[in-house]
Amino acid sequence: MTDVDPVRHASRTARGAAELDLGEVAIGLLRSRLPKVAESTVRAVIVEVPGYANALAGSMGGNIQGAVQLALGGFLNLASSPRNGGDPGTPLAPALEGAYMLGRGEARSGRSMDALLAAYRVGARVSWRELSSIAVEAGLSAETLAKFAELVFAYIDELSAASVAGHTDELATTGRVRQRYLQRLGRSLLLGEPADQLASQAGRADWEPPRTLTAVMLPNAQVRAVLALLDPRTLRPEDEVPELEEEVGAEVAVLLVPDADGPARLALLRSLRGRQAWVGPSQPWTMVRTSYLRVLRARRLGLVSESDAPVDTDRQLAALVVAADPAALEDLRRRVLAPFEALRPATAERLVQTLREWLLHLGRRDDVAAAMHVHPQTVRYRMGQIRELFGERLEDPQVVVELTIALATYSPAKAESTDKPPS
Known part of the structure; x- marks a missing residue:
């Protein structure tokens, strides 16, 4: 780990731990309930952070479970370390290292820090709710409970900082190169290049091809907030987007969203509510140009939808056909x-x-x-x-x-x- 020295960074949190005496009874009770706290925290992250909505279905699920258990276990080691007479930085080191690597992994997957920081906020809230309930059950005083709360949130801040450092380090090395590959892949998809060339570019960018891609067009100003809600494999072609030069180019962006077909399409449309967006049909990933051309035509025709919903071109087929010529x-x-x-x-x-x-x-x-x-x-x-x-x-x-x-x-x-x- 380059930018994070676990012992040095742990000292701020460790000072709080040194002033906190939870007692053996409370520590024992907290340890016995740790799996339940971890389970509640993971469930809340999956439900409340859209970027992790399908995380448990893949390898990311194991990463989240492991990271939460490592973090909570490290916290209890930290909270009990003053009585063991050990180095106050030692209990925090594995958790900080894990948080750092989690940040690097997010960067490698092409995901911004927005989703991970949101997960930390949700995790802090839910874990404190569970831990404080157990602490009250163990009979801790109000003064001790207040110090306990300070330690929990200081610890989460330490983990967040370590993840940000990991994310930054990854982008500073391979992340930027990979981002360029991803942008080129996105542009090639919009141009409709041959499938074998697209597969080669996907491999070069270390991008796992999905079954389908769906083109979404929306104002540039709304892209960052939307990306935090979508699959991390979502592509954003940025350079010389084909057929879009004559549009208000500086104000409009295109996203290519993986596997947003079937029930997942409803989730995509919900995430775009309140935004000026056009959503194309889901297509096999090498044929997403069809989806892109359809949203482009829908925007040019000025198609709008009811209330604050995005324009779903699947529900505007008649208008698109009639206006074809x-x-x-x-x-x-x-x-x-x-x-x-x-x-x-x-x-x-x-x-x-x-x-x-x-x-x-x-x-x-x-x-x-x-x-x-x-x-x-x-x-x-x-x-x-x-x-x-x-x-x-x-x-x-x-x-x-x-x-x-x-x-x-x-x-x-x-x-x-x-x-x-x-x-």
Whole structure:
């Protein structure tokens, strides 16, 4: 370990331990409950820190379990060391070394420190809740309990500092080189390079390919907060992102999120709530360019979603298909809506909107009226006018298909409902 001297750094926490006398009864009780405290802490980290949501399913689960047990065991050794007459730095050394290596591992996995520091905060809170409950059960006084609390949080600060040092050291050596490889891999994926070349680049970057990748586009200012919630293998191509140069390049970023298909897609969408984001379809990882082009088109078309949810392109397929050739759509719309051209603009707009709702609601007059906030008789009156304009063409299936396509994305300005049904 380069930047962290365990004995020197332990001295600040060890001074607190030297002033603390928990007693053999409390120490014994705490040791007996240590596995339960570790289990509660790990469970809380998994639940409350999204970056570790699926951690227990892989190798990271064992790392988390081991790190928590090592940290808690080191803490109890520290708390009992004054009575053993040993070096106060010795009990802390293994835990600090473990925290340092955990930080280096996070950097090697491409993960920032945000998730790990969040895990430390959650771990401090949960472990103190459990430890303080046991200490009260052991009959510790209020004064001793207060010193105990100071020692717990000073210890967590020591571990956090060691992890930050490990993360920094790793980035200063191999981390930066690997980051460049990852960025190049991300750009190659967006360009749609051949699968064998992509596999070679993934190996060079020490990046484990997932089953699928999902493209997400969002403002640059929101990337850091979102990355802390996602799989650490998430890629962020940064240099000359293809097809994006003409966009507001400095303000928009692309993320490629691993294995966000099936139930995991719902978790991804939830993590993006409240953010201006567009989410493409999940694709086999070497074919993520398809997902990227779709979010790019959705953004260019100005597609939006309801409330504060991100734009889920899987739910906007009809709009994307209809808008695939804007010029052809405009020609179709102009041709099929020609019967309205002789009317006053306000009247034509009301009738076009009525026809659109009529097609969408399969002619159910009450549903059309509810959607337009008018009386059913008004709908009946307007449809009578429309039938006079179109005649028998409204009975032609091909005309109905063309009208439906032409009006699928039609959204005229709302007009005053001044036309009255006949009495």
